[in-house]
Amino acid sequence: MRPWVIAVLSYRDLERFWKYKWWLAALVTMNLADLFIFALIFRGIVKRELIPDYFLFLAPGIASIAAFAAAFTIGREVMMELRRGFHHYLLSLPISRLELVFGRIAAGMVRGIIYQTPFLLLLLVLLEPPSPHGLLAMTLATLMIVASMSCLSIAASTLVKSLELQATIRSLLYFLAFFLSNVFYPESVIRERFPEQLYVVIVNNPISLATSIYREVFIPEMVPPTDISANLAKLAIWTLFLFLLGSHLYVRNLER
Amino acid sequence: MGVAVKIRGLVKKFGNFAAVNGLNLDIEEGEIFGLLGPNGSGKSTTLLIIATVYKPTEGDVEVHGHSVTKSPDEVRRLVGIAFQEPKALWVDNPYELLVWHAMVVGYSFLDARRAVREIMEELEIWEHRGKLFSELSGGTRKKVEIAKLFLQKPKVAIFDEPTAQLDVTTRHKVWDMIEALKEERRTIIVATNDMAEADRLSDRLGIIYKGNLKALGTPAELKDRIPAGDVMEFSIEGQAGEHLLAALSRALNTERVNLTNGTLKVYVNRAEEKVAVAIETLSKMGVKVRSVSIKEPTLDDVFFYFTGAQLREGR
Ligand SMILES: Nc1ncnc2c1ncn2[C@@H]1O[C@H](COP(=O)(O)OP(=O)(O)OP(=O)(O)O)[C@@H](O)[C@H]1O
Ligand SMILES: [Mg+2]
Numbered sequence: 001m002r003p004w005v006i007a008v009l010s011y012r013d014l015e016r017f018w019k020y021k022w023w024l025a026a027l028v029t030m031n032l033a034d035l036f037i038f039a040l041i042f043r044g045i046v047k048r049e050l051i052p053d054y055f056l057f058l059a060p061g062i063a064s065i066a067a068f069a070a071a072f073t074i075g076r077e078v079m080m081e082l083r084r085g086f087h088h089y090l091l092s093l094p095i096s097r098l099e100l101v102f103g104r105i106a107a108g109m110v111r112g113i114i115y116q117t118p119f120l121l122l123l124l125v126l127l128e129p130p131s132p133h134g135l136l137a138m139t140l141a142t143l144m145i146v147a148s149m150s151c152l153s154i155a156a157s158t159l160v161k162s163l164e165l166q167a168t169i170r171s172l173l174y175f176l177a178f179f180l181s182n183v184f185y186p187e188s189v190i191r192e193r194f195p196e197q198l199y200v201v202i203v204n205n206p207i208s209l210a211t212s213i214y215r216e217v218f219i220p221e222m223v224p225p226t227d228i229s230a231n232l233a234k235l236a237i238w239t240l241f242l243f244l245l246g247s248h249l250y251v252r253n254l255e256r
Numbered sequence: 257m258g259v260a261v262k263i264r265g266l267v268k269k270f271g272n273f274a275a276v277n278g279l280n281l282d283i284e285e286g287e288i289f290g291l292l293g294p295n296g297s298g299k300s301t302t303l304l305i306i307a308t309v310y311k312p313t314e315g316d317v318e319v320h321g322h323s324v325t326k327s328p329d330e331v332r333r334l335v336g337i338a339f340q341e342p343k344a345l346w347v348d349n350p351y352e353l354l355v356w357h358a359m360v361v362g363y364s365f366l367d368a369r370r371a372v373r374e375i376m377e378e379l380e381i382w383e384h385r386g387k388l389f390s391e392l393s394g395g396t397r398k399k400v401e402i403a404k405l406f407l408q409k410p411k412v413a414i415f416d417e418p419t420a421q422l423d424v425t426t427r428h429k430v431w432d433m434i435e436a437l438k439e440e441r442r443t444i445i446v447a448t449n450d451m452a453e454a455d456r457l458s459d460r461l462g463i464i465y466k467g468n469l470k471a472l473g474t475p476a477e478l479k480d481r482i483p484a485g486d487v488m489e490f491s492i493e494g495q496a497g498e499h500l501l502a503a504l505s506r507a508l509n510t511e512r513v514n515l516t517n518g519t520l521k522v523y524v525n526r527a528e529e530k531v532a533v534a535i536e537t538l539s540k541m542g543v544k545v546r547s548v549s550i551k552e553p554t555l556d557d558v559f560f561y562f563t564g565a566q567l568r569e570g571r
Contacts, residue, residue, distance in 0.1 A: 008356070016347065086345055091309045092339075093361070095360065097328075
């Protein structure tokens with residue numbers, strides 16, 4: 001594995017990502033606007049004793065969703081390549097399959113990070129700067145959420161050969177990430193409203209795990225204390241699992 | 257010189273259909289090897305297996321001793337391919353694509369830029385550097401594709417129909433460039449349907465048909481292998497009848513002798529060795545020869561012959 005090769009591989013993806021920079025800026029702006037509107041509406045509705053400031057409560061969750069959405073765009077690239085036969089070219093290049101896989105995942109990660117940064121910056125500006133430990137946890141959570149979502153999208157895109165289906169899957173995951181996660185409501189509510197098994201699934205999915213970590217780092221006083229290390233460990237397991245799944249499917253479906 | 261690419265018992269199936277069907281072939285180090293065959297005969301499929309894009313269904317290919325099935329990473333370091341269909345996404349721009357390619361194959365950031373500019377100028381596509389791939393003409397796309405290999409200069413360079421769609425001037429330029437690559441001690445494989453290209457470039461040729469090798473040799477050897485492939489043409493004066501044709505047929509050991517409007521055509525092998533006997537026979541019979549010409553078979557004829565089509569009459 002040559003890190004420099006992986007950097008070069010993802011450089012191309014970033015060039016392509018950059019071509020959509022205005023679209024991206026518009027998307028970030030829209031997401032931020034959503035965040036404000038949601039927060040303003042719910043601030044008045046949600047009980048103060050449950051969540052003191054809904055805007056601050058929601059922001060870390062939106063940061064997770066943003067990372068998810070941007071990292072997921074790599075899957076679309078992968079599928080376009082498959083459709084246009086470009087993957088033959090990638091397979092012929094003097095690089096190992098592992099380097100190719102890492103290059104693609106890294107590209108998805110960087111996309112996620114670029115997109116998520118404005119949201120995290122917003123949090124850093126609005127709130128007290130976290131401790132060095134907190135910053136480290138935030139960074140790790142970010143790296144893992146973008147890596148796992150990048151892997152997930154690569155896995156999904158090599159499985160389905162149609163753009164429409166790909167978009168459908170993306171919407172479905174989006175939907176799940178929104179409603180079956182702790183982005184919008186605190187865990188106490190989830191525990192109350194959902195059956196036990198579903199509760200376990202909801203709080204242990206990657207989006208929820210990352211959101212919990214961000215909350216613990218930025219707004220510890222607003223959420224019941226959680227074990228950051230345990231959440232990081234769970235996120236690491238997800239990342240490893242999705243990495244193995246994504247890389248296996250990617251190579252298997254590219255090679256014939 | 258050793259063997260650069262060794263293909264043994266190669267089979268590639270797509271579903272039940274065998275695109276390559278038990279191919280055996282050695283490509284020598286430092287040669288330009290031409291791969292000929294009708295559409296769908298398995299040329300591209302074979303090349304894609306050498307480039308580790310496809311995996312063999314059965315058999316193996318070794319590139320400088322490295323197997324495509326057991327050590328594909330090593331093979332990829334030695335092989336480069338310019339695809340039949342240029343590989344790019346519509347929103348790619350040629351310059352960025354080539355710079356990226358150069359970096360992947362080992363150029364530094366700055367060297368890549370310099371080398372790409374050079375090759376794009378040489379192929380006269382520098383002016384198109386900023387366009388989208390979707391805006392390029394077919395020939396320009398093809399030039400971008402082959403530029404990749406001239407940047408990469410792999411030990412084994414595979415060109416799949418390199419000059420299809422190129423204009424005459426560029427074709428000759430690309431042929432020169434391919435020959436220059438050979439001078440740099442590279443092994444070159446060229447799949448083509450263009451007989452002029454195969455004749456001009458190839459040290460040796462292989463003709464494949466339905467996934468199998470039908471003929472192998474230098475262009476001259478293959479031409480010699482066509483039975484009665486050479487034509488001696490005599491423009492004659494004087495009496496010529498059935499007895500003359502019979503005598504010639506006997507003297508030259510060929511069935512195929514015919515006469516139309518004072519032009520006598522005799523089909524033989526190795527015409528250059530037989531022309532003297534022919535003239536002698538003619539003069540014995542009192543026929544005066546005004547002019548003689550010998551026509552070797554073209555590669556078209558070689559192609560027709562080995563792929564089962566009939567040798568064309570009356571060239
Ligand atoms: N990915 C694939 N899936 C299914 N069939 C394929 C695939 N690739 C090639 N084939 C089939 O294999 C056969 C050989 O194709 P190939 O592209 O190797 O031919 P070729 O000799 O390069 O022809 P051409 O001169 O047209 O380029 C064809 O019948 C083709 O339809
Ligand atoms: Mg072909």
